[in-house]
Amino acid sequence: MVEHEASSIRGGRIAFGPFCLSPRERLLTCNGAAVDIGGRSLSLLMALVEQPGQVIAKRELLRRVWPDVLVEDGSLRFHMAGLRKVLRDGIDGARYIDTQVGVGYAFVAPVRHLDEAKSETVLQDLSPHHESAPSIVGRLPERIPRLFGRESDVQLLTDRILGHSLFTIVGPGGVGKTTLAVEIGHRLLAEFADKVHFVDLGALEQPELVPSAIANALGIPVQGENTIAVVLGHIRDKRLLLLLDNCEHLADAISVIVEGIGDAAPGVTILATSREPLRAREEHVHWLGSLAYPGETTGLAMEDVLAYPAIQLFIARAVAANSTLAIDLEAARKVAEICRRLDGMALPIELTSVRVATHGLEATAQLIGERFSLGWMGRRTALPRQQTLQATLDWSYHLLSDAERRTLERLSAFLGPFSHDAALDVVADDTIEPAAVAAALDGLIAKSLIARDRGAGVNAYRLLEMTRAYAREKLLAHDREAAHAAALRHARYFLNLLEDVLASDGSLSNGIERIAGQIGNIRSALGVAFGPDGDTALAVRLAAASAPVFLNLSLLVECRTWCARALAALDSHSEGTAAELELQAALGLSLMFTRGNSGAVETALRRALEIAVALQDRWNQLRLLGRLHIFFERMGNYALARDWAHRALRVADEIGEADAMAVASSLAGISHHLAGDHLQAKPYLERSVQLSPPSERWRTIHYGFDHRNRSMIALSRSLWIMGYAERARQVAEEAVREAARLDHPTTHCIALIWALPTHVGRGDMVRAKETLDNLASLAEANAFGPYIAAIGGLRGAQALILGHWGDAIGMIEESLARLRAARYDLLTTSLSTYLSLALSLAGRDEEALEVINATIDRTATNGDHIFTPSSLRVKANILLKIAPQSPEAAESLYQEALGLSRRQGARALELRIAMDIAQLRARQGKMDEARTLLYEVRSAFTEGFQTLDLRDADRLLEALSRGSNWNDVTLQLSFKTR
Known part of the structure; x- marks a missing residue:
């Protein structure tokens, strides 16, 4: 076996990354040092490296590594996991081995044959996870090497398409519409700066899924109800070419959508293919005729x-x-x-x-x-075109063997790409053995009835749309029982596929690109399992296993629908299982984003947590505690959110791993931060950032939120309040950069919101406006209702700071009303404080007092004490303005606010309160006392000397030092509006 392995890899030593493999010596080195690797793992590595970039079937690997022993797949997975650990696969972006679930494994890193200088080759990384690999989302299919007889069509369309918003290539099935559209897309790549996106609508059967298909092709994550609004928000100012393929069966829905795109996004050009015109406004139709042939060959050379x-x-x-x-x-x-x-x-x-x-x-x-x-x-009507294709396929069908016919018919269960193994699992039964199915597949591929699907990965196939419809019709006509049995086998195959992908860590950290390409099959499987003759137990497990896929693709409404349907179908055998746990967890999260902070969210999340506790599943307990914490935080119930955080700390301690403690520390730190206990919050938040792995989208989807980024933004705000303005700015800017790289709109919005105070505090109102504009654009593009509601209030706060309090009042009042209607209270305390201040500056002191009193009462009830010192300070200012000759009540509030800010470690708030007290003391003739108090607080700062507050404090100290009487001092300070 050793001789075979060594001789099968040409050229001797092979290098990849920091490793060098010497097959003849059976030696693996890393940076020149020998690596401790087991014999089986080394044999696996040699087998994989022999064919880099190619998927090697599990059976072949078992035969190569265990030639004389009968072993199960579990042994292969065990040794493959050990090999990945040796190679540090997945750490610091390194990718070496890719799993094709249900098929096999591929070595995907670039390799060099060191002993062949003349033919040294670097193989390109074929892994969809590699940084340099292009995204499969909306990728333009490969063009065929030669396009016969279409050059005039290509030239006409490439010349005219740029001047029109919608062009539709119309012709009968099989005439070559898709091929022509793909060729045009490739030729116009440069014109559209590579922004050409292909949407295959052939796998869709329901019109309501068209917006999601377009969003996925454009790479737009959708977390709201109105998918098309999100799409329009993203492409409103973009210039791109959108290819919509196979539109005829969804023409009504597509017509509405393309008209909406034309109205909202004038820079978007649409090229559609259909068997009939869409009959949409501004549509230009190109009728694609047959390829030219001679009517008569007599006399032709x-x-x-x-x-x-x-x-x-x-x-x-x-x-x-x-x-x-x-x-x-x-x-x-x-x-x-x-x-x-x-x-x-x-x-x-x-x-x-x-x-x-x-x-x-x-x-x-x-x-x-x-x-x-x-x-x-x-003729243009559908029926004759169907007859033409029927005749074409009838001819091919009659040339098939019995096994090929049954195989073709049963393959119609697939709605999209399928693998060789998938075909075997779905087609084979008691009447046709797997070996016969494999032979039939080869025959169907050779006869062009099965096409290779290059976009879905290695060894992927698909039936053309018309072939699938034809085969489906034949199957139902011949044997409806066999059709239903094949559909159930199809559903079970995709259940096994999903559960296998999720088995490693419960997430889609590996394989999401390949699974995403199977969304049509997953939907079809769910429809069959939930159908009138379906399988309830299968349906429940399938919905639970597919929920992470829908969440990862931001198909939240669809996720919510399937989860609710599955939960309604639960029986006694499914209750309290891991499947119900996942269904409840996904339902709670999707409801939170799509329908707001309702009681149904709490019910679902609490039930999921109850199951996780019963199953002693601590990792899922931690995940659900995080979601419950954030749910109550968004509701404004900070005291209860803090209870969930403390429980998460206990669970993380039981788990005993850094990643768990990072999540729990994030929740605890944020709870202390919102409670105003910054001295406690800071170490928790710093620990969370330190222990957290780098932010990745799959981890964010798995937990529901990016806990690392939330820790960073909370740490930034704690640092700012504690008087570390420069460090706060650095952390906030890094949090925004990481959130943007993550491509998770919710995380990005949160980071932008909490970056605002650092810009305002530094007096950089230009940067603050840019940040708010970016937030508005992102929120509107993704139809995030609560964030959109908050933007008006945040703009009002900025107007107030700039001295335009008249404009601020209406903006903040409207924002508060919308936020409370959405039960999103995370920002209402700070905005209410700004509203009170604006009303007072506008001379509406009684209204201002009413607002600030309600705000203080609310913070006392819900535990939102981070803003209590500021609220007390604003109330004191209002009382002092109303009754300047009776300052006792105001003085009492100032002292209460000052003491609270000191206990909280809120040095920035302490400074503002000290400036208010210093001015009051100066007006009372107590200049020395005023100077002493302000100097004591000001001298504690070690950074942030260019912030507005410190500049105000320095100017006030200088004025107090100059004047022997406050009446001698004229000073305009900016902190009064903050």
Whole structure:
């Protein structure tokens, strides 16, 4: 075995990353030092590196590594996990081994054959997880090497499409609409700066899913109800080309959508393909006719016949299927006759030409005469076009063996791409063995009835839309019981696939790109499992396993729907299981984002936590405690949120791992921060940031929120309040940068909101406005209702700081009303304090006093004590303004606020209160006392000397030092509006 392994890898030593593999010596080194690796793991590595970039089936790996021993897949997974650990796969961005669930494994890192200097080759990383690999979302399919007979169509469309918002390529099925659209997309890549996105609508059966398909193709995460509004928000100012393929069965829905895009996003150009016009406003139609063929070949020379594109396509495909095929003038004329009978349709030509390799031209021509009846001659109604395709496929179908027919029919269960193993699992049963299915698959691929799907990964296949519909019709006509059985096997296959992907850590940290390509199959499987003759137990497990997929793709409404349906179908055997846990957890999260902070959210999350406790599943307990903490935080119930955080600390301590403690520390730190206990908050938040792994989107989706980023923004605000303005700015800016890189809109919005105080505190109102504008754009693009409601209030606060308190009042009042209607109270305390201040500055002191009293009462009730010193200070200022000759009540409030800010460690708030007290003392003639108090507080600061507060404090100290009487001092300070 060793000799075979060593000799099978050409060229001896192979390098990848910091490693070097010497097969002959069975030695692996890292940076020159020998690596301790087991024999089986080394054999696995050698087998994988022998074929870099290719998926090696599990059976083949078992045969190679355990040639004389019968072992199970579990042994392979165990040793593969050990090999990944040795290679530090997944750490610091390193990617070496990719798992194709249900298929096998591939070595995906670039390799160099060190002993072949002349032919040294670096293989490109094929892994979808690699940084340099392009995203599969909306990727333009590969163009075919040669496009026959369409150059004039391409030229016309590339010239005219740029001047119109919507062009539709219309023609019968199989005429080549998609091929033409893809070619145009490639030619216009440079014109649209590579922003060309392809949307295959063939896998969709429901019109309401069209907006989600477009959003996914554009790479737009959607977490709100109105998907198309989110899409329009993202592309409103963009210039891009959107290719919508296979529109005919969804024409009504697509017409509305493309008109909306045309109205809202003038820079977007749409190229659609359909069997009939969309009949949308501003639509320009390009009718795609058949490939040209000679009506009569008599008198034509060989070169004249071969000049027709239909003939060129036929011969090219026929020769490719049989390289010994010779074409003379007589054969070329026979080909022209066949093409004429096929009406120059590209797909029937391709299907027919490959048969020539086995049947010959004469027999093929006879079969066409017997089996084909192409009665449609350019009519636009659907039925004749269907008859034409029916005739084309009938001919191919009758040439199939019985096993090939049954295989083709049962493959219609797939709505999208499928693997070789998936086909075996779904097709094979007691009537057809796996070996016969495998042989039939090979035959169907050779006969072009199954197409390779390059966009879905290695060894992926799919049925063309028309072929699937035809096969489905045949299956239902022949054996409805077999059709239902195949559909259930299809559902079970995707259940196993999803559960296998989730088995490692309960998330989609690996394999999401491949699973995302299966969304059509997952939806189809769910529909069958929940159908009238479905399987309830299967449906519940499938909904639970697919929930992370819907969450990862930001299909929250769909996630909510399937989870609710599954929970309604729970029986006694499913209650209290891991499946119910996942369903309740996903339902709670999707409800929170799509329908707000309702009681149903709390019910779902509490039930999920109850199950996690019963199952002693501490990791899920921690995940759910985090969601409950954030739910009550968003509700404004900070005291209860703090209780969940303390419970999370206990669970994390039981888990005993850094990642768990990072999450729990984040929750505890934020709770202390909101309670105003910054001295306690800071170490928790710093510990969370220190222990947290780098932010990754899959981890954010898994937990529901990015706890590392939330820790950073809370730490930034704590640092600012504690008087460390420069460090607060640095942390806030890093949090915003990380959130932007994460491509998770919710996280990005939160980071921008809490970055605002650092800009305002430094007096950088230009930067503050830019931040708020970015927040508004992001919130509107994603239809985040609560954040949109908050933006008006935040703009009002900025207007107040700039001295425009008249404008501020209305903006803040409207924002508060909208936030309270959404039960989103996280920002209402600070905005209420700003409203009170604005009302007072506008001379409406009694209203201001009423607002600030209600605010103080609310913070006492809900535990939102971070703002209590500021609220007390504002109330004192209002009372002093109302009754300047009776300052006792104001003085009492000032002292209460000052003492509280000191206990909280809120030095920045302490400074503002000290400036108020110093001015009051100065007006009372107590200049020395005023100077002493302010100097004591001011001298404690070690950074942030250019912030507005410190500059105000310095100016006030200088004024107090100059004047012997406050009446001698004239001073304009900015902190009064903050």
